[in-house]
Structures are given as structure tokens and as C-alpha cells.
Amino acid sequence: MNSNPEQPIGIFDSGIGGLTVANAIHHFMPEERLIYFGDTAHLPYGDKSADAIRYYCLRISKFLLEQNCKMIVIACNSASSAAYDMLLDFFEGKALFVNVVDPLVNAVIKKDYRNVGVIATKATISSSIYRNKIKTLNQKVKVNQLATPLLAPMIEEGFYSGNISKSVIENYLSHPDLDNIDSLLLACTHYPLIKNEINEYYKGKVDILDSTDVVKDEVYRILSEENLLAKKRQGEDSFYVSDFTTSFEQTAKNFYGEELKLEAMHIW
Secondary structure, three states, rough: OOOOOOOEEEEEOOOOOOOOHHHHHHOOOOOOOOOEOOOOOOOHHHHOHHHHHHHHHHHHHHHHHHOOOEEEEOOOOHHHHHHHHHHHOOOOOOOOEEEEEEHHHHHHHHHHHOOEEEEEHHHHHHHOOHHHHHHOOOOOOEEEEEEEOOOHHHHHOOOOOOOHHHHHHHHHHHHHHHHOEEEEEOOOHHHHHHHHHHHHHHHHOEEEHHHHHHHHHHHHHHHHHHOOOOOOOOOOOOOOOOOOOOHHHHHHHHOOOOOOOOOEOHHH
């Protein structure tokens, strides 16, 4: 296993949504160097088959291991649902892996919610991974799932904090499947960008949780237990995409919250 504390943390997503998770880790653990890979050539994963997603994740993980990453964060719910267990088996002993599903599930159990809503891509919802994992830990929790396929492309195109996004969000959240929930899981790494709008819809009556709230803590916990926390930053963060366009770079700034430079990396 790559076991030097000063080695980087690898983070990947189907595109640039995972930059919300990368930014949370960056600010919470500034000593850590990050290597991010966005598979913009194959986005979105949300409407791909599980086999296709697993193939993409396998190749990206190999690339990140070639960069000597000590940990790989799967910053994509579709990829976490379809490929996490496979990656653990395939790369056993070579790196630590963190997904974005388990930390959110554990947060639900700790907070003792009883009527949980989940919104995500079609791939994540069809896997029922949140429902299954929550029910395994606590049968009494009711889990209400809703696929919201328009949200991710809407956000990537910059349509949030406006009338268009408000209309789409209200249309989804008013669905009967989400009636009477006490909490809502934003099970897509794009969705933190519309968290304020979702909070406005519920007027503070529903707790809203997303991966940026919990994944950084899980990364810190595991690295601390393994004595792999970096003490001093070694170099600059790197941000790669499998297909580069200037629009990706412009949108990436919105997701990351600050300036960054994307570099094309053709690994296929």
C-alpha cells in the first residue's frame, strides 16, 4: 500500500461535480496535496450502465495509483454505488478508498432521522444503495427516493440561483414521494451548489445533508487512524480532466469556489 503520509489524496468524479468534495477536503486539511480527475469525456455517469461505470472507475483508479496516491476518494454517487466494492477487491492492499455514500448513511443513523428523502441521479436511485444501507443499520427509518436527472446538467450549465433552477427544484421537491420528510440527502456532488435554494424551499423545516458535510471528516478519520496525515504540503494540487473545454474550466471555478487550472489527461 502507498503508505507515505506526504503522498497525495486522489479524488475522482464523472465530471467536475466532485470538486465540491475536493474543496471541502482542501479547506479542512490544507496540508494535504490533492490530485483530482474528472472524467468529462464520459459524463454523466448517472445514465450509464453499472458495467460501464465500473470500467471507467477502474481505469481512473489505476491512473491515480500511478500518481502514488495514498487514498482515493470516489467523489461521485453513481460511481460509489456501482464500483466501490469492486475497487476495494481489485486494489486490495494498494490504497485506501472512501466513497461518498457511507458517510451520509452514517450521518442519518447518528442523527436518528425517521423519514429520510434522497434525491440523486437515475443510476444512484436505481441502485437503491442509500435505502439498502440505511435499512440494514436501522429498519425503522423510512427512506423515500426520487431521481432528479435534470439537476446535474442544469447546475453544470450555470442555471442555479435563478428562476429556472427555482422552478425545476420546486417541481422535484413537491413530488409526493418526498412528503413529510424530516431530512433530505443530496446524493449527488453537484447538489451543494443548490443547497441554499433547497433550504429556502423547506424554510428550515427539513435538515439538508450533502457529501461536503461529512466526507472530509471521514477522510480525516481514516488517515488519522492509519497515521497517514500529511504534516507539510508537498507541491501544488493537480486537476485533470479526460476531455478539456474552456467551458469546463469556467464551470469548475463555480464548483471549487476559487481559481484552478484544468489539464487534459487522456488515459483511455
